[in-house]
Amino acid sequence: MKITAIEIGKIAIPLKTPFITALRRVDVAEDLVVKVHTDDGHTGYGNAPATVVITGDSHESVAAAIRYTIGPKLIGRDIDDREDILDTIHQSMVHNTSAKAALDMAVHDLFGQRYGLPLYRFFGGRKTRIASDLTISINDPAGMAADACQAVALGYRHLKLKVGIDPAIDFQRVAAIRQAVGPDITIRLDANQGWKPKEAIRLIGRMEDAGLDIELVEQPVAAADFEGLKQVTDHVATDIMADESAFSAKDVFRLLAMRACDLINIKLMKAGGLGPAAQIAAMADAAGVGCMMGCMLESKVGITAAAALSAGKAVITKNDLDAADLMAADPVRGGITYDKDHLVVPDAPGLGITAIEGWQPLKD
Known part of the structure; x- marks a missing residue:
C-alpha cells in the first residue's frame, strides 16, 4: 500500500x-x-x-x-x-x-x-464508548445558565464553561449555572488564558469558598507563563489543567518537571497528530498525571481520530470532544456516533470513514 x-x-x-x-x-x-x-x-x-x-x-x-x-x-x-x-x-x-x-x-x-484494525484497538482498545462534556460559550449569566440547562436536558452530565473575559462576571456566570443545573452535574471551566495568576487564585478561591464545586480550571493564565501556571496550581485546591501551554512533548516534559499543573489537555492540532499525542499521553502516564482529550472545531474526521486515542489509553480519563455535536449538519459518512454525552467509536478499519x-x- x-x-x-x-x-x-x-x-x-x-x-x-x-x-x-x-x-x-x-x-x-x-x-x-x-x-x-x-x-x-x-x-x-x-x-x-x-x-x-x-x-x-x-x-x-x-x-x-x-x-x-x-x-x-x-x-x-x-x-x-x-x-x-x-x-x-x-x-x-x-x-x-x-x-x-x-x-x-x-x-x-x-x-x-x-x-x-480499528484505530481505537491500535491504540489499546480499552473502550468502545467515551463520555464527553459539552461546551457552554461565553454569554451573560442568565444566557449561559439557560444553555447549560438545555445541555443537561440533552443528556450531558459534564459541562465545560467558557470564561476569562471579566473575572467579576465570570463568578456570576459559574454561580448562575451551578444554581440552575444543581449539584450532580460536573462543571469544568476554561479561561482560555484570560486571567492573571493572582487574579486566577483569588477567583478560584472565591468559587471554592462559595461551594461551587468546580472539577477543574483549564489554562487560567497566558500560555507562555509556565511560572504563573504553577503559582495558580500551588495556591488553589481545584485541579488546574494546561492546554495552550502544552503543545509539544517538550512543553509537557517541562510542565511535568515543574509540577506546574495537575492535568494535561491533549489536542491533535497542537501536538501535530496521533503519533505525538500518544507520546504525550505516555509521558503523562509515566509521571502519574491524568489527561483530557480535547479538540478545536474539527469535523467528525478529527473527532473520530481523537476519540480513537482516548478510547485506547487509560491515562486519558476526561474528554472534551463535542465539536462535531456543535455542528448543525454532519457531512461525514462513518466515524464516531454520539449517544447523548457519549461517543461510540467505529469498529470498522482505520477511522471507519467512507465519504x-x-x-x-x-x-x-
Whole structure:
C-alpha cells in the first residue's frame, strides 16, 4: 500500500449556536480535509481547522505546508513504514502542527485499513464508548445558565464553561449555572488564558469558598507563563489543567518537571497528530498525571481520530470532544456516533470513514 496522491479540500458546516470564547467567535466551522490515496485504491482522511489565535495556522498556511513542503515527501512511501512516514511529516518543517496532524491521522487511517484494525484497538482498545462534556460559550449569566440547562436536558452530565473575559462576571456566570443545573452535574471551566495568576487564585478561591464545586480550571493564565501556571496550581485546591501551554512533548516534559499543573489537555492540532499525542499521553502516564482529550472545531474526521486515542489509553480519563455535536449538519459518512454525552467509536478499519459530502477541492 503506497501513497500515490494527496488531495486537499474544504468543508463548511454551520454551528448550532455561535462558539464564543475569550479568544474568538465562530459561526461556521470551516475545515480542511485531506484525502491520501494509495495504489491499491484506499483513501485515508485527515482534518485541520484553522485556529490562528491558538496554533497560528490558517487554511492557507495549512494547505501550503501540505501541498509544497510535507506532502511531496510522502508520495511513493509504503504505509507499512508508518514510523518513518511520521518522522518525515514531523521533521519536514517546524511548527505547522495542524497540517502535520491532518496528514498524520490520514496515515494512521490507512494503516488501520491496511491491517483491518480499528484505530481505537491500535491504540489499546480499552473502550468502545467515551463520555464527553459539552461546551457552554461565553454569554451573560442568565444566557449561559439557560444553555447549560438545555445541555443537561440533552443528556450531558459534564459541562465545560467558557470564561476569562471579566473575572467579576465570570463568578456570576459559574454561580448562575451551578444554581440552575444543581449539584450532580460536573462543571469544568476554561479561561482560555484570560486571567492573571493572582487574579486566577483569588477567583478560584472565591468559587471554592462559595461551594461551587468546580472539577477543574483549564489554562487560567497566558500560555507562555509556565511560572504563573504553577503559582495558580500551588495556591488553589481545584485541579488546574494546561492546554495552550502544552503543545509539544517538550512543553509537557517541562510542565511535568515543574509540577506546574495537575492535568494535561491533549489536542491533535497542537501536538501535530496521533503519533505525538500518544507520546504525550505516555509521558503523562509515566509521571502519574491524568489527561483530557480535547479538540478545536474539527469535523467528525478529527473527532473520530481523537476519540480513537482516548478510547485506547487509560491515562486519558476526561474528554472534551463535542465539536462535531456543535455542528448543525454532519457531512461525514462513518466515524464516531454520539449517544447523548457519549461517543461510540467505529469498529470498522482505520477511522471507519467512507465519504464526506460537500467536500470541495482547493485549487492550486
